[in-house]
Amino acid sequence: MHGAAQARKYRLQGAGLDLALPYLMLAPGLMIVLGVLVYPLWDGLRASTKIYRYGSPVADAGFQNYLRLWSDAQFLNSLWVTVKFVALSVSLEAVLGFALALFCLREFRGIRLLRTVLIVPMVITPVVVAILFRLIYASDAGMLTVLSEAMGGGEVQILGNPLNAFIGLVVLDVWEWTPLMFLILLAGLQSLPHEPFEAARVDGAGAWRVFADLTFPMMRPVLAVAIVLRTIDAFGTFDQVFVLTRGGPGEATRLISIYGYDTAFKFQQTGYAAALFVTIGLVVLALAFSAIRLLRRIDAS
Amino acid sequence: MSTRLARILTTLFVLATVLLPIYWLVSTSLKSNREITQEGTLYPHVPTLANYVRLFTEKQFGSYLTNSLVVTFVSVAIALVAGAMGAYAIARFRLPLAMEGKVGLFLLTLRIIPPVVILIPVYLLMLSLGLLDTWLGLIVTYTAFNVTFCVWMMESFFREIPVDLEEAAMVDGDSRFGAFRRITLPLAAPGLAATAIFAVLVTFNEFLFALALTATPRAMTMPRGTATLIGRIDTDWASMAAAGVIGALPIVFFALLVQRHLVRGLTMGAVK
Numbered sequence: 363m364h365g366a367a368q369a370r371k372y373r374l375q376g377a378g379l380d381l382a383l384p385y386l387m388l389a390p391g392l393m394i395v396l397g398v399l400v401y402p403l404w405d406g407l408r409a410s411t412k413i414y415r416y417g418s419p420v421a422d423a424g425f426q427n428y429l430r431l432w433s434d435a436q437f438l439n440s441l442w443v444t445v446k447f448v449a450l451s452v453s454l455e456a457v458l459g460f461a462l463a464l465f466c467l468r469e470f471r472g473i474r475l476l477r478t479v480l481i482v483p484m485v486i487t488p489v490v491v492a493i494l495f496r497l498i499y500a501s502d503a504g505m506l507t508v509l510s511e512a513m514g515g516g517e518v519q520i521l522g523n524p525l526n527a528f529i530g531l532v533v534l535d536v537w538e539w540t541p542l543m544f545l546i547l548l549a550g551l552q553s554l555p556h557e558p559f560e561a562a563r564v565d566g567a568g569a570w571r572v573f574a575d576l577t578f579p580m581m582r583p584v585l586a587v588a589i590v591l592r593t594i595d596a597f598g599t600f601d602q603v604f605v606l607t608r609g610g611p612g613e614a615t616r617l618i619s620i621y622g623y624d625t626a627f628k629f630q631q632t633g634y635a636a637a638l639f640v641t642i643g644l645v646v647l648a649l650a651f652s653a654i655r656l657l658r659r660i661d662a663s
Numbered sequence: 664m665s666t667r668l669a670r671i672l673t674t675l676f677v678l679a680t681v682l683l684p685i686y687w688l689v690s691t692s693l694k695s696n697r698e699i700t701q702e703g704t705l706y707p708h709v710p711t712l713a714n715y716v717r718l719f720t721e722k723q724f725g726s727y728l729t730n731s732l733v734v735t736f737v738s739v740a741i742a743l744v745a746g747a748m749g750a751y752a753i754a755r756f757r758l759p760l761a762m763e764g765k766v767g768l769f770l771l772t773l774r775i776i777p778p779v780v781i782l783i784p785v786y787l788l789m790l791s792l793g794l795l796d797t798w799l800g801l802i803v804t805y806t807a808f809n810v811t812f813c814v815w816m817m818e819s820f821f822r823e824i825p826v827d828l829e830e831a832a833m834v835d836g837d838s839r840f841g842a843f844r845r846i847t848l849p850l851a852a853p854g855l856a857a858t859a860i861f862a863v864l865v866t867f868n869e870f871l872f873a874l875a876l877t878a879t880p881r882a883m884t885m886p887r888g889t890a891t892l893i894g895r896i897d898t899d900w901a902s903m904a905a906a907g908v909i910g911a912l913p914i915v916f917f918a919l920l921v922q923r924h925l926v927r928g929l930t931m932g933a934v935k
Contacts (some may be wrong), residue, residue, distance in 0.1 A: 384758060406783060476674055598777030598779055
């Protein structure tokens with residue numbers, strides 16, 4: 363009798379534990395996410411409605427911080443620089459990555475080496491990528507200047523000139539991230555069905571027709587995902603600019619993340635910086651969710 | 664014949680574009696500052712390892728490296744365990760309010776928001792907890808970032824594994840958790856590897872939070888330490904280049920070692 367009761371108790375305990383199991387398994391991850399991501403998000407939202415002096419809140423600002431953004435010429439400029447930077451870099455990466463993926467679709471000698479080498483730029487620490495390009499662009503000792511002098515030319519000014527510095531930053535991003543675009547698009551190309559292409563070959567379609575009528579339309583969803591991923595990522599670019607130009611010369615390469623960082627840590631305007639970051643977060647989320655809806659529509663049609 | 668030539672030329676062009684900047688970094692790291700700024704040589708005429716020695720004897724690169732390795736290893740390990748359990752819970756169980764479908768989307772949303780958005784509050788949080796400039800502060804932060812991504816990625820791996828296998832194990836007397844640990848987890852190992860590799864890359868390379876949360880060689884990571892060499896008026900190009908090489912080597916070596924998994928992890932989400 364006693365033994366049976368004990369056994370029943372154990373079984374019940376087992377059942378109780380199994381019932382709680384999903385929560386027990388979710389708890390550690392969810393707790394750390396709530397503590398270190400969600401609470402700070404909430405805290406940032408709260409900070410964005412306050413005015414700070416010397417690191418502590420002194421007054422309520424309501425939506426003033428948010429309104430102030432849109433009359434802040436430096437914010438508007440950094441937003442414009444960011445949009446230009448993202449649009450230019452991501453479209454260049456998409457075109458180059460797609461071309462390279464089409465090029466690598468047929469197996470040939472050296473392709474393994476090519477693929478291996480292409481992994482390097484995107485895994486190297488972004489800070490080191492910035493160092494790489496500083497060593498290339500530096501007007502006194504950079505690779506471009508050394509090459510130019512070896513050919514009888516003079517110093518090459520990249521980081522001292524606003525337009526050149528901006529282009530230099532785009533080149534860095536293209537160097538670093540075209541490989542990712544390439545890998546995603548190559549995987550996409552390799553997963554396309556063979557039959558339509560064979561049918562087209564039997565019909566004697568030329569290379570361009572095959573690309574325009576088959577490859578491109580079939581690749582559109584993968585292309586869209588790759589572009590969305592890169593765009594979201596590029597919006598948050600910070601490390602490379604921080605090390606390469608620190609936002610300069612003037613404000614030529616001052617992306618929104620750099621401006622926000624300076625507002626918070628250099629100018630100590632915590633509340634205003636929080637409002638700026640909340641705004642960026644909302645813009646990126648809106649971008650992402652409209653992209654997801656767009657993709658669903660492409661999938662459905 | 665002409666397509667073959669075009670192919671060779673394109674391959675060479677791509678290789679040169681990728682490798683030339685890297686060649687220049689390595690070559691600069693082997694020159695003296697005098698050779699870099701005054702002679703402008705194309706390759707090190709008097710190769711020297713002095714720059715590397717200086718990094719470790721004068722600039723505390725030993726601590727940066729140790730900090731990076733410890734912080735990366737611990738935070739990825741915790742995130743993998745917590746993430747795998749969380750992913751399993753939402754992949755296999757029905758939860759109240761259909762939470763199992765929403766947790767994934769919730770974590771994905773958190774992942775999409777650029778990290779810079781929560782930089783200030785995380786800084787204030789670590790300040791109030793007294794965790795600025797410590798391993799623990801960085802570990803906690805990185806673990807949170809990695810968990811969102813681990814759960815989201817591993818959920819799909821667990822869904823691909825048939826439930827029957829677990830049920831069989833449970834009939835044989837395993838508990839639910841036992842079945843997860845002995846049957847499902849080993850089957851999901853390739854997915855776990857891809858996830859871990861990606862997490863290692865992102866964590867080892869992280870700079871923004873390391874910049875805000877650390878201030879001395881006690882906790883500064885490799886990217887953070889490298890950045891301290893920059894921004895002086897008189898730039899020490901030779902140290903900077905050597906630091907670049909030291910910073911890049913472990914992660915490039917690691918990436919090439921696990922290349923196959925890496926490419927899978929990087930491309931998987933997008934192509935699906």
